[in-house]
Amino acid sequence: SFDLTQPPLVSVSPGQTASITCSGDRLGSKYACWYQQKPGQSPVLVVYQDNRRPSGIPERFSGSNSGNTATLTISGTQPMDEADYYCQAWDSSTTNWVFGGGTKLTVL
Amino acid sequence: QVHLVESGGGVVQPGGSQRLSCAASGFSFNNYAMHWVRQAPGKGLEWVAVIRSDGDKKYYGDSVKGRFTISRDNSKNTLYLQMNSLRPEDTAMYYCAKDLAKLGIAAGLDNWGQGILVTVSS
Numbered sequence: 001s002f003d004l005t006q007p008p009l010v011s012v013s014p015g016q017t018a019s020i021t022c023s024g025d026r027l028g029s030k031y032a033c034w035y036q037q038k039p040g041q042s043p044v045l046v047v048y049q050d051n052r053r054p055s056g057i058p059e060r061f062s063g064s065n066s067g068n069t070a071t072l073t074i075s076g077t078q079p080m081d082e083a084d085y086y087c088q089a090w091d092s093s094t095t096n097w098v099f100g101g102g103t104k105l106t107v108l
Numbered sequence: 109q110v111h112l113v114e115s116g117g118g119v120v121q122p123g124g125s126q127r128l129s130c131a132a133s134g135f136s137f138n139n140y141a142m143h144w145v146r147q148a149p150g151k152g153l154e155w156v157a158v159i160r161s162d163g164d165k166k167y168y169g170d171s172v173k174g175r176f177t178i179s180r181d182n183s184k185n186t187l188y189l190q191m192n193s194l195r196p197e198d199t200a201m202y203y204c205a206k207d208l209a210k211l212g213i214a215a216g217l218d219n220w221g222q223g224i225l226v227t228v229s230s
Contacts, residue, residue, distance in 0.1 A: 001170070030214070031214045031215070031216075033215075033216035033217075035153070035217075037153075042203060042220040042221065042222055042223060043145075043153065043203075043217075043220055044220070045216050045217060045218045048208060048215060048216030048218070049214075049215065049216065054218055084152075086152065086153050088153075088155070088216070088217075090213045090214045092213070094170075095167045095213075096155065096167065096169060096170065097143070097155040097158065097167075097169075097213075098155065099152060099153045099154065099155055100152075101152050102152040102153070
């Protein structure tokens with residue numbers, strides 16, 4: 001089966017750059033997307049097709065995907081960015097969408 | 109403004125059935141694939157199923173394959189999830205979500221409902 005692995009926790013100081021990774025076999029050959037979920041709220045798409053931002057998502061959110069790793073980068077991280085982040089990709093061999101286990105981003 | 113409202117949740121006994129609905133508004137429902145995604149209490153997101161915009165193609169996660177059925181009624185702008193042979197591990201918040209494209213593969217889920225809780229317990 002196709003699995004996506006994320007670090008459980010990433011910490012960053014306000015104003016600094018946060019990088020959250022997502023690893024999977026040949027992930028770079030698939031499209032990756034990223035979701036932000038705050039406590040008690042529904043997920044929000046922040047990056048799709050590796051590096052595209054939906055309308056309304058701040059420019060400080062960006063993505064990349066190469067080899068076996070996709071990365072969500074948050075530049076100038078703000079306290080409001082503290083949330084859980086999930087990567088997701090479509091695996092055509094199993095015809096399944098797969099989520100990573102999630103990363104809790106703390107801003108302190 | 110896209111609006112997705114789930115309904116049909118509640119408490120159901122193990123082995124029982126439940127049907128979830130998702131009423132969609134604010135966009136051309138018949139032009140987009142639709143998904144169900146669930147989240148067990150305190151856990152991460154788990155993709156459940158997707159249906160293409162025309163309803164002709166459906167894909168399921170391994171944990172629900174053969175038990176759950178996704179469907180849609182484009183005349184009513186409504187998405188459904190029929191859940192049979194429910195197990196305690198199916199207990200979760202169930203979200204319906206709109207895909208960015210028609211096919212439901214390789215794009216992303218750009219709008220989500222507020223979710224509906226399904227509890228499987230005796």
